[in-house]
């Protein structure tokens with residue numbers, strides 16, 4: 105039995121129904137409560153945020169402009185209340201090109217592992233460009249076609265594995281074509297919660313040999329193939345020091361606290377890792393011990409001095425928004 109703490113904090117949370125169902129588990133609410141945190145649902149449909157105070161912190165996964173306005177208003181009235189995370193920082197993850205740009209800037213010289221992104225091109229507009237071979241800019245088949253927008257819609261997760269030029273016909277821009285990299289059929293999914301990172305293994309697409317590629321035609325659609333948490337024994341994890349450095353580098357560069365990233369290990373070069381996807385506020389309930397990890401993180405935020413806190417700066421938000 106844990107005793108309830110005497111200083112209590114109120115954390116407001118705002119997210120779509122699907123996320124509420126998975127994230128707001130009784131085990132999390134109870135654990136947070138036992139450590140002095142009351143998690144309070146924010147009504148995002150019938151009342152403005154500023155009429156629902158007081159909150160000591162707000163966490164959110166709502167992407168519309170109206171919500172952003174409400175956060176700005178709330179923040180100007182409560183400049184010392186941390187908002188996790190800044191909507192402008194989250195927006196960079198809504199586009200599969202800007203999402204990975206930050207990976208290229210990561211620097212940590214002392215690892216034998218390297219971290220990069222697959223070769224990719226963006227097709228912003230007309231479908232007819234897909235029949236022009238120069239559009240591929242030297243990209244090699246197979247490629248994965250991904251919608252450019254990664255905005256939490258079901259459509260944004262509708263991907264295709266494309267084996268040849270004919271397989272590009274009928275794809276609907278704006279899309280990203282990304283080189284498929286053989287990686288042994290397993291991805292490393294790294295959950296980041298502030299300074300904490302945890303890596304899990306997930307199933308992925310199997311490798312495709314040159315020989316097999318010669319027999320494959322067109323394209324195959326797929327969606328959310330790495331979202332189920334199964335036990336995968338044999339595959340060796342990347343070194344934890346490397347994972348921590350990538351996680352911290354991304355966190356600082358993106359100014360985000362709550363995200364995960366998917367990383368694959370190139371089957372032809374065991375020290376080469378490629379980041380293929382970064383997601384805001386992912387399915388944390390699938391992460392072992394998410395209740396304690398999230399509670400520790402929130403307490404860390406709440407116990408910071410206001411000057412160190414992640415408050416949403418009105419000025420910055422208006423300037424770059």
Ligand SMILES: Nc1ncnc2c1ncn2[C@@H]1O[C@H](COP(=O)(O)OP(=O)(O)OP(=O)(O)O)[C@@H](O)[C@H]1O
Pocket residue numbers: 222248250254260261262263282283284285286287291307308309328329330331366368380381383
């Ligand atoms: N460049 C690549 N090379 C090899 N496999 C890839 C590549 N890109 C994606 N995949 C495979 O496709 C899956 C889905 O791709 P991605 O993670 O980009 O899509 P998503 O819909 O954004 O996923 P999530 O559900 O994690 O948000 C990956 O988990 C991985 O199995």
Ligand SMILES: O=P(O)(O)O[C@H]1[C@H](O)[C@@H](O)[C@H](OP(=O)(O)O)[C@@H](OP(=O)(O)O)[C@H]1O
Pocket residue numbers: 122123126255256257293330331332364383384385386387388390
């Ligand atoms: O609903 P959108 O914004 O599209 O976000 C999804 C992410 O893209 C996925 O990465 C999450 O699954 P994982 O936590 O297994 O990565 C997935 O987790 P969930 O389905 O368990 O909530 C979602 O968070």
Ligand SMILES: [Mg+2]
Pocket residue numbers: 330366381
């Ligand atoms: Mg992914």
Ligand SMILES: [Mg+2]
Pocket residue numbers: 254381382383
């Ligand atoms: Mg994703």
